[in-house]
Amino acid sequence: MRKSLALSSSLLTLAALVTLAGCSSQPAAPEQAGAGVEDRTPGAISATAPVMSGQGDPYAIAALKDPKSPLFKRSVYFDYDSLVVKDEFKSLLDHHAKFLVRNDQMKMLIQGHADERGSREYNLALGQKRAEAVKKALMLLGAKEAQLESVSLGEEKPACMEQAESCWAQNRRGDMLYTGEF
Amino acid sequence: MKIHILRWLAGALLACVALFAQAQLSIEITGAGNQRLPVAVADFAGERVVAHALTSVVRADLERSGLFQIVDTSGAVLDESAVPNYSDWKARGADALAAGSVSVMPDGRYETRFRLHDTQKQAAIAGQGLAHNATQIRATAHRVADIIYEKLTGERGIFSTRIAYVMKSTGRYELQIADADGNGAQVALASREPIISPTWSPDGSRLAYVSFEAKKPVVYVHDLATGRRHVAANFKGSNSxxxxxxxxxxxxxxxxxxxxxxxxxxxxxxxxxxxxxSSSGIDTEPQFSPDGEFIYFTSDRGGSPQIYRQPVAGGPAQRVTFEGSYNVTPRLSPDGKSLAFVTRDSGRFRVAVMGLATRQTQILTDTAKDESPSFAPNGRMILFATEVGGRGVLAAVSIDGRVKHRLSVQAADVREPAWGPFSK
Incomplete structure (x- = not known):
């Protein structure tokens, strides 16, 4: 009895350690990592990040770090000169809104981005419009304004550095970061 | 927070040391005025005590302005008390001649004295003595060049002014201050996160800028003498x-x-x-007119980004730019009579200047990615950021588009220039 207790507590410790290791090997956020956009392959699992949680409640906080969870995806991309949230991102925003409703202690920083062409300050304002569009969509889906802050990084943190439309398209986006990630 | 600031300060100090070794801005003249006044600057007597560093800087300043042609003096040494052979200098093609001396004073400091001669009138037209120490040789040379420039053109020189800009190397952003010729760069702030939109206080003692160190844009005011700074705007959302x-x-x-x-x-x-x-869209890039009565800004309220102005005291906004679908970054000349801005034409972003009375616009550059125009305090030149060979550089152009030079550095991007005010 005593032995099995000790074993289970050490197992718990081990589990905690593995979870922590998993956490720290995650990038803080797609663009804070510098180069990266998110992995857009559906269901991709990072070999170094064991899935320890999120099996029960899809909106548990641990789901944020679970590559299998829809909450793992954090970016919404916009067309040129458009603030319309495209249909392909609506279910993603729906999942994040549900998460925010379920976890009302969690806050989100929405960082808007713009491509590099033209004035830095004007691009900052364009990125703000994109962040604001994501914020409004989340609020319509039930998230509280107090949970959300929309800001812009303008053209300063491009996900892609080439001078081509395919690249600029990746830079016209809004990224969602949660408490602890910014 | 305090620890963060200390870390930045330490980083800034380190960067300062490295800077002089590798990141010196180099200057290249790429265009000159078509009617340049020929000026001779003789070597100053006794200048060997400062390794001839003085007259070479005076000549470089005058030449860079694009308004003077430097006449070869063939190593002639002339002090300020000598009466020059006017007809001889006139025969060499010089309309004006500067002569002077550098001497060591009893307290170990230096005194630079000079005189400016008009070879046509055969008379001295300006002269001054300047006391300085060994670290102020370049500053003294800039003062001498300013006095010569003002005497010959009737407008104040900008050789003693400073510029601020952001230097970006891999994973590192530095807000730097340098002399107008790119020399003597110092790091005011170093950060891993972007820094944009530096702008000088009217007295030149402080810079306001936007830093992203808090993962969002926040406006700071930075005192250059003490290195202390404070947050001027950090509201929910972006501040810029x-x-x-x-x-x-x-x-x-x-x-x-x-x-x-x-x-x-x-x-x-x-x-x-x-x-x-207030508008339902974007209003950004404000700038006060020099008389403080108007605010000029960029707005997309009409469907495309254009420049507007509005009385600071209140009243309706008036649209200022009408040609083209992208006119941004309004910057007023110091006399308030012209407006520099960036205009997009066939996908190229270029610096343009508009006379506010005539509404005539002239495109000044032939580059394609111009940003952030900034007037010299005498209104003669506009400093801006552009890209050459895939690298961010600073460039300056005269308001008639003729005089051009470029400031660049190896292995880093230079951007976000701001020309400082006249020094006191």
Whole structure:
């Protein structure tokens, strides 16, 4: 009895350690990592990040770090000169809104981005419009304004550095970061 | 927070040391005026005590202005008390001649004295003595060049002014201050996160800028003498595009606390935020007119980004730019008579200048990615950021588009220039 207790507590410790290791090997956020956009392959699992949680409640906080969870995806991309949230991102925003409703202690920083062409300050304002569009969509889906802050990084943190439309398209986006990630 | 600041300060100090070794801005003249006044600057007597560093800087300053042609003096040494052989200098093609001396004073400091001669009138037309120490040789040379420039052109010289800009190398952003010729760069702030939109207080003692160190844009005011800084605007959302009021007591800023980017005014200490203008779209890049009566800004309220102005005291906004679908970054000349801005034409972004009375616009550059125009305090040149060979460089162009030079550095991007005010 005593032995099995000790074993289970050490197992718990081990589990905690593995979870922590998993956490720290995650990038803080797609663009804070510098180069990266998110992995857009559906269901991709990072070999170094064991899935320890999120099996029960899809909106548990641990789901944020679970590559299998829809909450793992954090970016919404916009067309040129458009603030319309495209249909392909609506279910993603729906999942994040549900998460925010379920976890009302969690806050989100929405960082808007713009491509590099033209004035830095004007691009900052364009990125703000994109962040604001994501914020409004989340609020319509039930998230509280107090949970959300929309800001812009303008053209300063491009996900892609080439001078081509395919690249600029990746830079016209809004990224969602949660408490602890910014 | 305190630890963070200390770390930045330590980083800034390190960067300073490295800077002189590798990141010196180099200057290249790429265009000159078509009617240049020939000027001879003789070597100053006794100048060997400062390794001839003085007259070489005077000549480089005058030449870079694009208004003078430097006449070869073949190593002639002439002090300020000598009466030059006017007809001889006139025969060499010089309309004006500077002569002078550098001597060591009893207290170990230096005294530089010079005289400017008009070879046509055969008379001295200016002269001055300047006391300085060994670290002020370049500064003294810039003063001498300023005096010569002012005497010969009738307008103040800008050789003693400073510029601020952001240097970006891999994973590192530095807000730097250098002399107008790119020399003597010092790091005011080093950060892993972007720094944009530096702008000088009217007295040249402080810079306002936007730093992203808090994962969002926040406006800071930085005192250059002490290195101390404070947050001037950090509201929910983004805080950006600071612009000093002409009296230096307030900042126009762009805040998004109520949604989109909108214009506000705050006191320099961050207190007393008030709304300045309002629209349902983007209003950004504010700048006060030199008389403080108007605020010029970029807005997409008409469907495309254009420049507008609005009385600071209140009243309707007036559209200022009409040609083309992208006109941004309004910057008023120091006399308030012309407006520099960036215009897009066939996908190229170029610096243009508009006479506010005539509404005539002239495109000044032939580059394609121009940003952030900034007037020299005498209104003669505009400094801006552009790209050459895939690298960010600074360039300057005269308001008639003729005189051009470029400041660049190996292995780093230079951007976000701001030309400082006249030094006191």
């Amino acid at each position: 595009a600071p612009a000093w009021s002409p009296d230096g007591t307030r900042l126009a800023v762009v805040l998004t606390k109520n949604g989109n980017s909108q214009l506000y005014v705050v006191n320099v200490d961050g207190s007393g935020v008030t709304r300045l203008a």
